[in-house]
Amino acid sequence: MDLFRITATRAAEMFRRRELSPIDLLEAVIARTAVTEPVINAVTEQWLDEARAAAVVSQERIAAGEPLRPLEGIPLMLKEEQPITGHLQEEGCLLEQGHVATETHPIVDRIIDAGAVVHGRTTTPEYCCAPVTHTKLWGVTRNPWNTDLAPGGSSGGAGAVLAAGSTVLATGSDIGGSIRIPSSFCGVVGFKPPFGRVPGLAPFNSDTYCADGPMGRSVADVALLQDVISGPWVGDAASLRDSAHVAGVVRSLEGVRVALCPDLGGYDVDPAVEANTRAVAAALKDAGAVVEQVDLPWGPQRVLDTAWPHFGAIMGPFIEEVLHGDPTRADQLMPYTRAFAAAASSAGDHVQGLVAESAFYRPFAELMTDHDVLLCPTIATTGFAADEPGTDTRAVFDKLMTLPFNVIGRVPVLAVPSGIAPNGVPTGVQIVGRTYDDATVFGVGAALEQELGLWTDPSWWPTIAGVTDGAAR
Incomplete structure (x- = not known):
């Protein structure tokens, strides 16, 4: 068995039965990271001494028969955006190079207290404002399934390390699809919690579009981390x-009752994505669900018209503040950051945007009075180039079927794989629940996982060019 492909829940079971040591599992993912990183480039830093010490503590607790903590001994990588006191927080930006955090994100404390073995941090695009992951500071992060293509963003590094076998669990955050996009492109599972479910730091803890959340290799893994x-x-x-x-x-x-909406009212969905989405719908039907195809009056133009005033009120000013009133500092920003800030600054009135958000939610709410979940693709395309400039914000956002569910941010969304596209990159679907009905989306996701048998099959994982899959067994 390749230990670096193990799920967190299986590892926990093996720990309890004393069939696996946290020390051995950590060494397996460390060895795997050593051979994948030269190709994938998804890790900003590793904390090997601290991780090895934590693995020893977990092993001693297991040997002593002590009660095990929820994440006891499980290797985990943190998204670099989530700060930790005394450690670097560079946001992928040259302007932040060498910056050291003075506060710790609350989920980091919870993860460590739950016994996880935190052994590294993962790459993001600059200030997390792109669906691809490349920066002047850290270089280009690549998709393990097809290294010419991006793993997605902004939690692209998290998706990539999970697919590559470089860790067992990972954290992400999502303001426009940043957990779900890499989950789709990397063939893993991710969850965008509803607003307020997971605590955060100012100012984005008050942003209804934004949520920190879990990523993993199975629905149960993601549920395990979400509960922590x-x-x-x-x-x-x-x-x-x-x-x-x-x-x-x-x-x-x-x-x-499953509402199937393949295009969310007008997205131009790649045929492979649509075919795999319909295959998921068929699997849910085979599992006993009642599936009905529905329409929503959304589409990419309405989504952007509704969302940009929000970004203009929050993300735009945040990026402007980074410049400290000095326009010459903009030259050190990534082109996609400048393009995003420009688009946000020209957005409409924030108050009118709030009215539009309420109107945007209404047809979804009406639909969900007769359905338990909505099923739709995660992304309309099968991939972005690893170094995609991202400066044409309209062309990029027109492909992101994730953003509607940030606009109505109080809904839970579980992202799971749906198949493989002809270019070798996974596709994905979103299972969307009613506001704050987290349990239902996990229940549907777990049943789908069993019915499809895709991403839990040993044959699912990518073969990375130049990397031996048998390394670190």
């Missing part, structure tokens, strides 16, 4: 007081 990071936090007034337990337990889909 969710729940109220004293530093975030927006964090919900009620916690919502989720699980990757397979349940019957008899009578579950």
Whole structure:
């Protein structure tokens, strides 16, 4: 067995039965990272001494028969955007090079307290404002399935290390699809929690579009991490007081009502993406669900008209603040960052945007009075070039079928693979629930995972050119 392909839930079971040591699992992913990183370039830094010490602690707890913490001994990488006191927080930007964080993101504390073995941090695009992952600071991060193409973004490094076998769990964040896009392109599972479910730091903890969330190799893995990071936090007034337990337990889909919307009202969906989406719908039907194709009055133009005023009020000013009033500093920004800021600054009135967001939500809410989940593609295309400039924001955003569910940010969205495109890159679907109905999307996702048998099959994972799959068994 290739240990670097193991799921977190299976590793936890093997730890409990004393069939696997956290130390051996950590060494397997460290060895795998050593051979994949020269090709994939998805890791900003590794903390090997600290990780090895944490693995020893976990091994000692297991040997002593002590109660095991939820993530005991599981190797995990953190998205670099999530700060840790005393460690670098560079945001992929030359202007931030060498910057050291003075606060720690609450989910990092929860992950460490839960016993995870944190052994590295993953790449992002500059300031997380692109669906591809390349920067002047860190270089180009590549998709393990096809290294000419991007792993997505902004949690592109997280998706890439999971697909490459360089870690077992990873964290991401999502303001326009940043968890779900790399989950789709990298063939892994990711969850965009509803607003307030997972605590965050100012200013984005108050942004209804934004959420930190889990990524992993199975629905159960993602549920395991989600339960650790969710729940109220004293530093975030927006964090919900009620916690919502989720699980990757397979349940019957008899009578579950699925609304299938292949184009979300007008996205130009690649035929391979649509075919794989319909295959997922058929699998859900075979599992007992009632599937009905529906329409939504959305489409990319309405999505952008609704979302840009929001970005103009939050992300645009954030990027402008980075410049400190000195326009010459803009030369050190990535072209896609400048393009995003320009598009955001020319957006419409924020108040009118809030009215548009409410109107945007209404048809979805009406649809969901008669359905339990909505099923649709994650991305309309089968890939972006690894070094895609991203300066034509309209051309890029027209492909992102994730953004509508940031506009209505209180809905939970589970992203799972749907198949493989002709270019060798995975495709994905989104399972979208009613507001704050997290449990249902996980239940549907777990049943689909069992029915399809795709990403949990040992043959699913990519063969990386120049990397021996048998390394670090």
